[in-house]
Amino acid sequence: MTEAPLVLALCGGVGGAKLALGLYRLLGSGLTLVVNTGDDFTHLGLRVCPDLDTVTYTLAGRVNPDTGWGRADETGQFMAALAELGGEDWFFLGDRDLALHVERTRRLAAGESLSAVTAAVAAAYGITARVLPMSDRPVATQVETDAGTLAFQHYFVRERCQPRVRGLHYQGAAQAAPHPDLLAALADPMLGAIVLCPSNPWLSIDPLLALPGVRAALAAAPAPVIAVSPIVGGQAIKGPTAKIMAELGLEVSARTIADHYRDFLDCLLLDHSDAALAADLPGSRVAATVMRSEADKVALARAVLEAASDCRGGKRGRGKNEVSAT
Amino acid sequence: MTEAPLVLALCGGVGGAKLALGLYRLLGSGLTLVVNTGDDFTHLGLRVCPDLDTVTYTLAGRVNPDTGWGRADETGQFMAALAELGGEDWFFLGDRDLALHVERTRRLAAGESLSAVTAAVAAAYGITARVLPMSDRPVATQVETDAGTLAFQHYFVRERCQPRVRGLHYQGAAQAAPHPDLLAALADPMLGAIVLCPSNPWLSIDPLLALPGVRAALAAAPAPVIAVSPIVGGQAIKGPTAKIMAELGLEVSARTIADHYRDFLDCLLLDHSDAALAADLPGSRVAATVMRSEADKVALARAVLEAASDCRGGKRGRGKNEVSAT
Numbered sequence: 001m002t003e004a005p006l007v008l009a010l011c012g013g014v015g016g017a018k019l020a021l022g023l024y025r026l027l028g029s030g031l032t033l034v035v036n037t038g039d040d041f042t043h044l045g046l047r048v049c050p051d052l053d054t055v056t057y058t059l060a061g062r063v064n065p066d067t068g069w070g071r072a073d074e075t076g077q078f079m080a081a082l083a084e085l086g087g088e089d090w091f092f093l094g095d096r097d098l099a100l101h102v103e104r105t106r107r108l109a110a111g112e113s114l115s116a117v118t119a120a121v122a123a124a125y126g127i128t129a130r131v132l133p134m135s136d137r138p139v140a141t142q143v144e145t146d147a148g149t150l151a152f153q154h155y156f157v158r159e160r161c162q163p164r165v166r167g168l169h170y171q172g173a174a175q176a177a178p179h180p181d182l183l184a185a186l187a188d189p190m191l192g193a194i195v196l197c198p199s200n201p202w203l204s205i206d207p208l209l210a211l212p213g214v215r216a217a218l219a220a221a222p223a224p225v226i227a228v229s230p231i232v233g234g235q236a237i238k239g240p241t242a243k244i245m246a247e248l249g250l251e252v253s254a255r256t257i258a259d260h261y262r263d264f265l266d267c268l269l270l271d272h273s274d275a276a277l278a279a280d281l282p283g284s285r286v287a288a289t290v291m292r293s294e295a296d297k298v299a300l301a302r303a304v305l306e307a308a309s310d311c312r313g314g315k316r317g318r319g320k321n322e323v324s325a326t
Numbered sequence: 327m328t329e330a331p332l333v334l335a336l337c338g339g340v341g342g343a344k345l346a347l348g349l350y351r352l353l354g355s356g357l358t359l360v361v362n363t364g365d366d367f368t369h370l371g372l373r374v375c376p377d378l379d380t381v382t383y384t385l386a387g388r389v390n391p392d393t394g395w396g397r398a399d400e401t402g403q404f405m406a407a408l409a410e411l412g413g414e415d416w417f418f419l420g421d422r423d424l425a426l427h428v429e430r431t432r433r434l435a436a437g438e439s440l441s442a443v444t445a446a447v448a449a450a451y452g453i454t455a456r457v458l459p460m461s462d463r464p465v466a467t468q469v470e471t472d473a474g475t476l477a478f479q480h481y482f483v484r485e486r487c488q489p490r491v492r493g494l495h496y497q498g499a500a501q502a503a504p505h506p507d508l509l510a511a512l513a514d515p516m517l518g519a520i521v522l523c524p525s526n527p528w529l530s531i532d533p534l535l536a537l538p539g540v541r542a543a544l545a546a547a548p549a550p551v552i553a554v555s556p557i558v559g560g561q562a563i564k565g566p567t568a569k570i571m572a573e574l575g576l577e578v579s580a581r582t583i584a585d586h587y588r589d590f591l592d593c594l595l596l597d598h599s600d601a602a603l604a605a606d607l608p609g610s611r612v613a614a615t616v617m618r619s620e621a622d623k624v625a626l627a628r629a630v631l632e633a634a635s636d637c638r639g640g641k642r643g644r645g646k647n648e649v650s651a652t
Contacts, residue, residue: 045371045432077401081425085450087432095421099407102428106371106413124411 005130006030007305008185008223009195012204013039013051014068015230015238016197017058018291022301023195024059024129025294031129033059034182036199037114038141038170038207041153043091044082046101047108050153051204052118052133053100060125068238071096090158115179134208137176141207142169152203161240165247168202173210186217193308194218196227198289200241201260202248218264224311225266226304228289229254232271237290255281267307269300283311331456332356333631334511334549335521338530339365339377340394341556341564342523343384344617348627349521350385350455351620357455359385360508362525363440364467364496364533367479369417370408372427373434376479377530378444378459379426386451394564397422416484441505460534463502467533468495478529487566491573494528499536512543519634520544522553524615526567527586528574544590550637551592552630554615555580558597563616581607592637595629609637 007027011020012035023031033055040049050069057063057071064070074094083089093101100121107117113136122131143155145163155163185191199205209215218225231254236242242252250256258268258281270278271289278284287303288296333353337346338361349357359381366375376395383389383397390396400420409415419427426447433443439462448457469481471489481487511517525531535541544551557580562568568578576582584594584607596603597615604610613629614622 044428045435046428071407075401075403075421077421078404078425078428081397081422082429085425085429085447087425087429095401095403095424096407098421098424099404099411099413102370102372102404103408103411103413109371121411 005032007193008032010034011197012036012199013054016199017055018297019197021058022297025298026301029128034132036204037133038139039152047105059127135176139173139176140171165244170207170210178211178214186221189222191223194223194225198228198230224308226307228269229257233273266311331358332518334358336360337523338362338525339380342525343381344623345523348623351624352627355454360458362530363459364465365478373431385453461502465499465502466497491570496533496536504537504540512547515548517549520549520551524554524556550634552633554595555583559599593633
């Protein structure tokens with residue numbers, strides 16, 4: 001057990017990692033990131049953990065600034081040689097990135113837990129925040145589509161999110177104990193805030209909420225729960241969030257995000273462009289949620305922490321369900 | 327079972343692969359190479375087969391011309407990233423080369439045999455000769471040294487052949503059935519020649535001879551057995567052959583090679599610089615055995631095939647033990 005975190009943030013990959021970086025710049029070792037592992041898969045015999053790696057590379061300053069995932073200055077010799085051998089080349093693994101997958105796979109096979117391997121990698125990269133997989137047990141997001149049920153990376157990368165989504169489920173989640181430090185932190189009266197990064201709720205946050213006890217622990221948490229809407233002006237900044245919401249028959253609006261988290265959310269941060277929605281969403285507040293520069297990330301992190309601070313005073317006297325679609 | 331080969335050649339890595347290339351240029355699909363797998367090991371969770379890969383890359387025209395092993399135009403991004411993670415970096419795996427190890431490991435784990443994987447790789451590279459691991463079962467060469475017993479790659483790469491060799495053994499060899507096509511070819515009356523490439527007898531050929539039945543099948547083979555001495559003028563062209571011979575108390579001479587193979591050898595090819603030894607070694611002949619250019623390799627291959635042709639006429643009437651140290 002490590003020192004209790006000041007702030008616990010739940011996140012997925014690219015979009016979530018941007019706010020994670022802003023929080024890290026403010027909080028350093030006071031930040032614990034609990035990362036979705038529903039995207040993880042075994043590919044070419046290697047254990048690949050896309051969201052953990054995106055978060056790790058982002059905090060380490062090693063992420064590819066153009067894509068938001070993978071490593072900067074990456075090369076593709078391995079993939080070219082694999083294609084020449086007739087191997088599966090639909091999922092890009094860069095030469096440098098590959099070292100992480102090979103080393104992780106080796107350590108997992110030797111009996112180390114995913115959280116231990118993740119911590120060792122973060123330490124090797126000099127990251128002082130804690131990067132924690134949501135569980136040491138595997139969870140595999142499955143996407144039910146009009147082209148059948150697809151493993152997450154098959155849907156996301158191989159099929160480029162083209163099939164129409166009819167539903168999602170998180171294979172193994174019901175049997176996967178959340179990392180004990182996640183539950184301990186959620187129950188900790190000293191925790192300052194719980195942040196839901198602007199990740200895709202269905203693909204990145206729901207796998208986490210599907211772990212036994214997490215949703216109830218969020219609802220019961222003494223710390224305020226602050227989410228940043230990944231929907232801005234009726235669109236997603238990046239990725240298939242808006243497309244999936246539409247396919248699931250949901251209104252593509254920050255209102256839907258508030259509703260999705262209604263049983264535990266204390267405050268939803270909306271973008272300035274959605275200020276008109278704020279009146280309908282008690283407990284919401286507006287901020288600049290579109291993060292382009294590092295300064296944007298730090299500014300949004302600051303707004304999140306201010307919201308948490310404002311919530312903390314009133315929280316004990318109130319019930320949850322403060323923020324919900326009306 | 328494929329078509330019967332015209333020529334079967336037994337070989338190890340770099341030195342043997344040079345003659346293998348010469349034979350391939352002359353024989354094409356008529357050549358079957360049976361390759362030592364005693365150097366194979368599992369490293370970083372990947373199955374690495376150095377001699378098979380050297381032979382494959384050589385025949386495919388993809389070998390690094392400076393080292394004789396690994397791939398041409400190779401890069402080391404993976405290794406640099408692995409070192410950054412604190413991973414084991416004493417054994418270099420290039421970015422392109424890695425594709426072969428990852429793909430092989432995946433296919434072996436899926437239940438394919440090493441010979442099937444090796445054939446698929448050779449086919450992907452357009453190699454028409456047959457490249458055959460000596461066995462589909464693992465054999466692990468162990469080097470007994472004054473620094474203790476070392477796994478082969480620990481001796482060869484990590485310790486750079488520095489420890490003094492006291493003996494060798496081939497873990498698993500007694501339980502490893504030779505590939506059935508090897509035994510079938512050795513017994514085949516239509517086989518034109520059996521060639522022992524100028525590989526290190528103790529490190530590269532003995533693992534093959536340690537497989538049950540191989541040594542007896544060589545002695546009983548209808549085809550003539552031709553070896554090229556890896557010792558030229560009392561020295562090894564490359565690698566630790568001479569050092570190991572001296573440490574084992576053996577004379578560093580082509581005479582010792584003849585003696586080592588005495589129970590099955592029909593003809594030993596000596597370098598011109600060892601012509602003086604020929605008189606003492608009945609059945610030996612001289613040739614230019616030092617291969618620098620591709621023309622050298624083809625010329626030596628031609629000399630080997632001529633020797634085999636000359637042996638074939640007389641062989642059925644003679645016993646083995648034609649060539650031995652006197």
